[in-house]
Amino acid sequence: MFAFIIxxxxxxxxVMLTVALIAFALFRFVGDPINNLVGQDTTLQDRQQLRETLxxxxxxxxxxxxYVVNTAKGDFGYSYMHRRPVKTMLLERMPAxxxxxxxxxxxxxxxxxxxxxxxxxxxxxxxxxxxxxxxxIGISLPTFLIGIMLILVFGVMLRWLPTxxxxxxxxxxxxxxxxxxxxxxxxxxxxxxxxxxxxxTLIMRLVRSEMLEVLRTDYIKxxxxxxxxNRAVNFxxxxxxxxxPVITITGLQLGSVIAFAIITxxxxxxxxxxxxxxxxxxxxxxxxxxxxxxxxxxxxxxxNLIVDLLYYAVDPRLRIDGGGSGGHG
Amino acid sequence: MSVRNLRIEFPTRRGTLVAVDDISFDISPGExxxxxxxxxxxxxxxxxxxxxxxxxxxxIAQGEILLEGRRIDNLPYExxxxxxxxxxxxxxxxPLTSLNPLYSISRQLVETIQTHxxxxxxxxxxxxxxxxxxxxxxxxxxxxDHYPHQFSGGMRQRVVIALALCAEPRLIIADxxxxxxxxxxxxxxxxxxxxxxxxxxxxxxxVTHDMGVIAEAADRVAVMYSGRIAEIxxxxxxxxxxxxxxxxxxxxxxxxxxxxxxKLTQIDGAMPRLQEIPAGCPFNPRCEKVMDCCRVERPNLQxxxxxxxxxxxxxxxxxxxxxxx
Numbered sequence: 017m018f019a020f021i022i023x024x025x026x027x028x029x030x031v032m033l034t035v036a037l038i039a040f041a042l043f044r045f046v047g048d049p050i051n052n053l054v055g056q057d058t059t060l061q062d063r064q065q066l067r068e069t070l071x072x073x074x075x076x077x078x079x080x081x082x083y084v085v086n087t088a089k090g091d092f093g094y095s096y097m098h099r100r101p102v103k104t105m106l107l108e109r110m111p112a113x114x115x116x117x118x119x120x121x122x123x124x125x126x127x128x129x130x131x132x133x134x135x136x137x138x139x140x141x142x143x144x145x146x147x148x149x150x151x152x153i154g155i156s157l158p159t160f161l162i163g164i165m166l167i168l169v170f171g172v173m174l175r176w177l178p179t180x181x182x183x184x185x186x187x188x189x190x191x192x193x194x195x196x197x198x199x200x201x202x203x204x205x206x207x208x209x210x211x212x213x214x215x216x217t218l219i220m221r222l223v224r225s226e227m228l229e230v231l232r233t234d235y236i237k238x239x240x241x242x243x244x245x246n247r248a249v250n251f252x253x254x255x256x257x258x259x260x261p262v263i264t265i266t267g268l269q270l271g272s273v274i275a276f277a278i279i280t281x282x283x284x285x286x287x288x289x290x291x292x293x294x295x296x297x298x299x300x301x302x303x304x305x306x307x308x309x310x311x312x313x314x315x316x317x318x319x320n321l322i323v324d325l326l327y328y329a330v331d332p333r334l335r336i337d338g339g340g341s342g343g344h345g
Numbered sequence: 346m347s348v349r350n351l352r353i354e355f356p357t358r359r360g361t362l363v364a365v366d367d368i369s370f371d372i373s374p375g376e377x378x379x380x381x382x383x384x385x386x387x388x389x390x391x392x393x394x395x396x397x398x399x400x401x402x403x404x405i406a407q408g409e410i411l412l413e414g415r416r417i418d419n420l421p422y423e424x425x426x427x428x429x430x431x432x433x434x435x436x437x438x439x440p441l442t443s444l445n446p447l448y449s450i451s452r453q454l455v456e457t458i459q460t461h462x463x464x465x466x467x468x469x470x471x472x473x474x475x476x477x478x479x480x481x482x483x484x485x486x487x488x489x490d491h492y493p494h495q496f497s498g499g500m501r502q503r504v505v506i507a508l509a510l511c512a513e514p515r516l517i518i519a520d521x522x523x524x525x526x527x528x529x530x531x532x533x534x535x536x537x538x539x540x541x542x543x544x545x546x547x548x549x550x551x552v553t554h555d556m557g558v559i560a561e562a563a564d565r566v567a568v569m570y571s572g573r574i575a576e577i578x579x580x581x582x583x584x585x586x587x588x589x590x591x592x593x594x595x596x597x598x599x600x601x602x603x604x605x606x607x608k609l610t611q612i613d614g615a616m617p618r619l620q621e622i623p624a625g626c627p628f629n630p631r632c633e634k635v636m637d638c639c640r641v642e643r644p645n646l647q648x649x650x651x652x653x654x655x656x657x658x659x660x661x662x663x664x665x666x667x668x669x670x
Contacts, residue, residue, distance in 0.1 A: 234437055234438075234439055234442040234443045235442060235446070237398065237437065238435070238505070238508070240398055241429055241430065242429065242430040242508060242509070242511070243426050243427060243428070243429035243430030243460055243512075244430070244456065244457065245460065252456075253445050257445070257447060330447065332446070332447060332492040333492070333494045
């Protein structure tokens, strides 16, 4: 177990170093960084001096190592456009994105899993068929369309919910939260639903197919033959056996929700990292793009690590304790 | 336990398939009834029907199932659930897949015990330990908290038996309990099952296609063919003096140590599919002694010596004479 964690951590470091290499390469591939920093009328001498002070004359390996060390310390350099440290910009934007993503995933899980269990158990039920039809819509409609339709109905026509922004936020040190004010919560509803809908239908369909699979197994039949209550069989025995794939997918989806909340953030003018990234791409703001790349990679690596640890918690077959007498799982 | 005129149907788009057709038998307390037949003869379905776990769309179309004089096939789901495990236990074919891989043995045992018996956690655990001891799991106290994957196949089948015995059921349906096991372990499991049932006075319906298992364990045997009982009687009589041509063929196909046979008997052809069961006796296309009436009229079970046989050979007074060879 311990060795496993160490091994996984080392792998994670390797992944992060690779990502850092790609981020580092961004600076060199997208033209001369000096040109991006200075005006057209800067003299060659000044350029040379700037090049020297920024360390751009050192060998690539030295520069890469410096980049890795700085990045590890959270120093992503200065934004070309805004002339501010990228770190500060990210910290300002991160809470908005993380709050939106995590609320969406929680929403998706708390609605998706029960719906999946229900449609798995009552395969031919009327309500189950309705859920399945709705899920088809959720899985096939593009996110921006759902967002725009929500804005049209609840924002423009009914005027119940704000159509853009994050509402009022409360600050706790560097973290700003919109979860504690009425306007913040109201502003969160539509983006969260937009972002959650696809994840929810995905989780629902996954849980359903896993449930159908598990309900056919011998140990479920045997559990029924022992007279256990439906509740114990369906939720105690069946649902837990569907969890491993659900954890995998949810973990991956949380990562991509954080990384690709861009569309939802654009539609709702949500002041998150996704929008910052889009703006950075438009402005060729390399330090911001590189920092975003590293940060998202870090999220994925951490989430995957947590997912792996959850497997251990759920499935005893993965725990290595040598007490077996030759059984095969 | 009695089964009366049981008929199991599968309604399909192309018409109704009859998987089990009008079978009746009894099992008395402490008795082991073997049920043999080829795959698809309806053995397992009969077992599933008795514990009320027929997979839809399969359904009991006719007949009744009585447990200690009380009819149980028409009970609502919840009442039947209370009978399952409490009065009728079940053991399935594959011990490797019968246990939930995510829960320890103790949890699965305690859960089952507490479903049926009013015991607190500690008492239930004590009972679970005693059960594991009884089914012959060495150092049960140590192994009770292990997970299924830490046990070998034979050990897992012992755990399955312990689970089936949790609430001391009156009847156990054992559906091919040894098929998935090594031959050397099969004998252990069968003798364990036999011993436990004699001790507790539990009746067993032992479904298998292994005549060796039947000869070893059963008191009586029912031979099934195409959803019907071909022959039912005391195990020694059925094995030694098989009456139905199908049973006869089955016995002839078993190699015996010490008997030198040039060629084992073989029953030509295969059991008909459910859609194609012929009129009259379902065995008539494969029967060596087929007569005209076999293709028209369905034979009913009739008493011949200590057995009951469904074959026209034994019709009327000269039945013995025609069968005599």
